[in-house]
Amino acid sequence: MTGDPLFRDGVDLVDIGIMGLKVVVAFGFLLVATMFMVWFERKLISDMQNRIGPNVAGPWGLLQTFADGVKFFFKEDLRPENADPLVFRLAPYVSAVTAFLSFAIVPVGGVFKDVPGDTGTVNIFGRETFLQVADPPIGILLLLAMSSIAVYGIMLAGWSSGSKYPLIGSVRASAQAISYEAALGMSVVAVVILAGTLSTHDIVARQAGGLNTWFLVTSGVVPFIVFLIAATAELNRPPFDLVEAEQELVGGFHTEYSSIRFALFFLAEFMNVITMSAIMVTLFFGGPAGPIFFGLTWFWPTIWFMSKVMVFLFIFVWFRATLPRLRYDQLMDLGWKVLIPLSLFWLMFISLKELRASNDWNWVATYGAAAGGLLLGGTLLVTALRAGDRAYQKDSEDA
Amino acid sequence: MVDTIVFLVAAAICLTGAVGVILARNPVHSALMLVMTLFGIAVQFVSQEAHFLAAVQVIVYAGAIVVLFLFVIMLLGVDTAQNLEIGILPAQKWAALCFGVGSLALTGYIIMAVDNPVTGRTGLSGAIDDTANVRLLARSLFSNYVYAFELTSLLLVIAVIGAVVLARKPAKELPDEAGR
Amino acid sequence: MIVTTSWYLVLGALLFIIGGVGLLVRRNPLIMLMCVELMLNGINLSFVAFSTALGDIGGQTVVFFVLVVAAAEVVVGLGLIVAILRRAPGSTADDLSVLKG
Amino acid sequence: MDILGSTEVASFPVLNVLILLPAIGALVVALLPKNRPEIVRPIGALFALGAGAMSVFVMIKFQMSDSGFQFESYQSWIPSLGISWHIGVDGISLWLVVLTGLITPIVLLAVDPHHDPKPYTAWLLLLQAGSFGAFLALDLFLFFVMFEIVLVPMYMLIGGWGYNDRRYAATKFFLYTMAGSALMLVAIVTVAVLSAKDGGLTFDVVELANRQSLATNTSRLCFVAFALAFVIKVPVAPFHTWLPDAHTQAPTAGSVVLAAVMLKLGAYGLLRFGLYLFPEAAVWLAPTLVTLGVFGVIYGAVVAAMQKDLKRLVAYSSVAHMGFIILGIFAFTTQSLQGGILQMVNHGLSTGALFLMVGMLYERRKTRAIAELKGIQTAAPVFAGFFTVIMLSSVGVPGFNGFVGEFLILIGSFETRRWWTVIAATGVILAAVYLLWAYQRVFHGEPTSADEKTPDLRLREGLVLTPFIVGIVFLGIYPKPVLERIEPAVDRLLSHIEEYSDYERPEPNTPVIIDVHHATEKEEGH
Amino acid sequence: MKTISTAIFEAPSVDWWGLLPQMVLLGVALSLLLITSISRRKFSTAFSTLCSVLAGSTVFLIALGLWGDVQELGPRSSLASAFAVDGFSIFFTILISLGVITTALISHSYIEREGIDSAEYHALLMCSAAGAIVMASANDLIVLFIGLEALSIGLYVMIAIHTRRVEARESAMKYFVLGAFSSAFFLYGIALVYGATGSTNLVQIRDYLDQVAFRDEHILLAGIGLLLIGLAFKVAAAPFHFWAPDVYQGAPSPVTGYMASIAKAAGFAALLRVFFAALPSYKLDWSPIISALAILTLVVGAVMAILQTDVKRMLAFSSVSHAGYVLVAIQSANASGTSAALFYLFTYSFVVIGSFGVVSLMGWKDGHSLDRYSGIGSSRPVLAITFTVFLLAQAGVPLTSGFVGKFQVITSAVDVENYILASIAMLTAVISAYMYLKIVMTMYVTENNSEGPDITIHWTGGVVLGGILVFTLVVGIIPQSLINFSQNAVPVLIAG
Incomplete structure (x- = not known):
């Protein structure tokens, strides 16, 4: 029932061909999108800063990224003397590959109906298939898996450079990624509980009934906000880009990288931005769902999907242009003391809601108990935080 | 056929990683080798339809546990981490030899049971689907x-x-x- | 060639052995800890293989607990290593043999 | 109680009191205030004397004709394991109980510990309690408990108040005995468990002896285990090596109690448990044990003769004497057994007194080396006189108790173990040789200046030794009251052996007691 | 999908009363941590000690109540039969609760003296005790494993908690690595047994093994062997004992006492539970192996003990040889053997806690070499006699609880006609007695009239030592009720 209908009746050459086509198309799409994303960001920021931005290469500077890429490709590949040769080479690929793999689970098109299963298929070469590279039964978990692997890219890059600043940058980055991964995961779980499935395809199908079935609405916005903040932090995007704080850390973990390897990091970062936006759309905004007006029914959903993603791309750039960078302790405080408790509480609340609905529990008793629990937990949390602050102050006075 | 290839490739990855863990001089390399093994295991999980476990394997093991290792190594500084030594047993090498031989015998034991590795009892705690x-x-x-x-x-x-x-x-x- | 349960079991056993031998041969506690993880992974593989062969989900459930246990062990183990080194910066092998084995 | 074949149950639990009184005394002494060391020994002696008086009471109330156990007391202890607090006294144990009851207070009063009187007194009282328990126990478990528990006070006495090498000696003493009894415990359990099929798990000696449910081989193995424990305790050469060390290093009180009471535990154990529980196996192993016993007689005598240390000499003389007792026990005739038991008492009196006197000598001279002592007789004639009497008793000169015991053993065992008896008889001569020789070296000759200053026997010391002398002479002249109380029990034991093995004792030719009596008188008449 | 989602999910029943002991321990531990960390004022050590003692006492009372229940109504299990409330589990719950109380009291002065953070120490103590209780009451191999890990991990930290001591940290590391190693063995054993029987539930395993005749037992036997090895590590049975002396020596003395008593008892509880509840039909396979282990353990423990000069190492090896006695009882594989093992563990645990309590009073400033004990006999006679009684109890001298324990062990071996084993057990008792006597001698016999170390006994430690002394002697003299207690714990176990 879950899983791509393509493989339902065994695998033959056509299936493999379609699969290959999907991979190539998705990869190509991502690459091109990344190219334009870079341009988009530079252009948008320059607009916000009242300057012109790239405008020489190609019309409106559209080919600027391409030109940069070519330049990177032909630059000399430097490797610091103290670097660990193997790991130094490995790290950029880890970053890039994980970025691409996460995108594989995003449904980018197909007409969805309000039931999970075989809706949202398109017909290619006479085969029914989903418009997504893969729909593994564990679906959204792949995102979490990949974001945990992505840490390796950063960490190993910083460590293998054999240099101080990259190391500090990478430790910061991985600490940050790990800290926000918990909040990220919990907001995803909130959606999973509501959807009752891990498959991204089915999650989208659940949201096909219109705006009020979007998980943005049914999960009560909070998970989305948590996800957005956490995702920004995961991406090391401003205002959480302490990793690359030039004033403190030069360029962060990739300081020592140059040439094509640097380009790979660069690519990975922007790929990740796109993937995260796509995931957000998938989880909270109904994915490719949207009204279909005329003709080409399979075309409209993709258009909807891309427009939704564009909105988030814009938001990310907007963040960068407007928000000041956080201090490291503020970053950690936000993650551990606000987002995690909040998402945890919200997760419990949603579970309780679902339980009440399925078990027909008394409304007042359920939410009364919830409020009591919240009060108790909140008090404890606040007291604990205060005590922690006190201890911290005392320590710093002693020191 | 595909199953066999997948198994063999993943097994090779697992074993290479495992051997790498104990041969690598640098703890970071060991950790990376460990990750390699973990991925191999995850693939084996997938090939046995244990998808969820495969994901959890990657998220928890690779994403948290080994990262913790790397953290500690970086915290200590690689040189310290590399030179950190502790004697656990008086005759560790001999113990290793005994253990290795003993457990290889154990493996042989299991291989001997190839025909009928399990007794074919099914579905006590929920059949697999x-x-x-x-x-x-x-x-x-x-x-x-x-x-x-x-x-x-x-x-x-x-x-x-x-x-x-x-x-x-x-x-x-x-x-x-x-x-x- | 059909991949039978035994193949997985043998692979699991090999991982277990490699981990065990590594734990005994290496003297670096970090690597010893990793070797423990190898052993646990070998066991996990066996559990899943049995689970598939038996058609019983229990074996897979067990793997979760093993994961939790492994995580707890690693946390404490790494804590110990950090504690050892924090209090004795620059310690070498000789410093760490106060107890005569 | 009736099922156990008891004849009389005293309304007053006299034997329980006998065991508990010193134990309570030990506790009381231990709890005495630390700053009043002078009241410790009187109070301790009071308890010990009380117990001694109680043992005399038992002796007086003892029904002479009764061959069974008297004053029995039976209390279920660990019912789930069939263990009970079952104690009683018969002709075999009666005199050992009396011996224990009398020796301890004497020792307690006679010997000054020099330091830490409180624990010293407490341990001695505990030793008395344990010894009583061991002699009275009619339950294997209870016996084992008592047999082992007496080690602790003795170990503490040697370790705490002994001489230079006391650590070594105490540990050796403890471990030898424990090692022996280790296998005995296994045998005890085996006997009980294997007999359980004939009516439930029990450790009651009487019950087990009457069941006799072990197969021949098993019972022989068990007997070997028992015998090993007792043979070490006795000690029979070549298991004796702990004894010289323990005796030499122990404080005087320890040596006396060790010789007078604790060595008897081994011989008594062989009689009460070895022969009683495994009659067939005992007959089977008797030749070996008799050989060892006779070997001990000769070996002990020879080695004693070579000793340079007076105390060590006495210790080796113990080995020789105990060899006689073993011979007596495993000759399986009424006379030999009677003689063996009597000899236990004799040995307790004479060797105990010897140790006391050696201790007194040491107090005077701070040495026990024979070579350093000379001509004491001149300086301390009374001392020498007492020593002579006791020594003659130990040698076995007619008129003294040693003669009666050895004579009985020899005539008893002559009927069944002729050649061994002949060899053992030479041991009597050897005893005379080494003791008289030692006496000559120490008490005769030209005294040196140090020897001349040796003080003579004090009144208090004389009073302490008097009971020994009285016992020695009384038993030497008129052993009848003792022997006639022993005889029924011995007869019963021999009948028991005959019943369960193919042994048949020789026809007694003449009434033994009268014969001996005459013999003694005749000798004196010369 | 529809069929599954509509299938009614029946939550397993929960026996809250049975779970209460663990919940109390964990709850008090968490509350203690919470209060001490949140509160403004600094709590004294006494508060933490009090918490532990109260928690232990509460568990003790609850367990007594449950004991009456179980004796009346029979054993029960809940939580999908993963958790058993039977005589066996309650026996160990009682033992563990008393262990917590005594250890907490003995630790009190140690913690104050060494300046250790008391709240965390006591929280760990309670948590690991909860793990021990889980081990004793687990009816499922995985639950057992998690209990084992909870106990072990708690112990690793408790050993290392004295962060200023190099030995402590190093021995924690050693214990940790070997503990993890042995856990892996145990877990592998679980995997193989699971593979062979299709369940991790002990009762289900037993039922299955009763029904089925195997065509090929290899996997099951290998699994049993690995389970045994894993547990043998935990109870420090030779040849898997080599960690014990180093770890015992390096750990803080109260923790050593806890480790040698409660952790060992829990390990044996697991061993008994697994082999008696799940694998009785393979008795003929495992009993000889256990008796071989027992012989080796007895001999190694006794012989190595006499070669040591450090008191803690001596006691460590003696603890190894005590494990041998329990194995002797276990190999008999019958009810009387189990009851003997339970009795032995119960009495031995207190003696060993007391012994290490005395050791902890001695302080560790100059190590624990035997010489430091010389002269205590005259300077602190009461302490010396207490220690002497503990040592003699371990040596198995009559009128102490140790003798009754040994006696029952020997009886159980003789019961199954294993005379050789019984004899070896007794002879090694003599060998190890030498070691105990060496300590006793040192205390009483001083060559140079040294006065012995200066010791201050806090009343908490005094109460515990006195209590254990009385217990040891009383049980040695009138053991019947404790024997009944351990016997009543057994048949319930056999019934599963």
């Missing part, structure tokens, strides 16, 4: 294994206290009181 792996797991987790599940909280509490106790700076910097 690859389409509903997660559901079944959840059901089993909260029925047959609910006690064990709740007990993991005890384990985690202890681990947290332990981590705090061990990693915290002592209140007063008293000198080490070694031995005699």
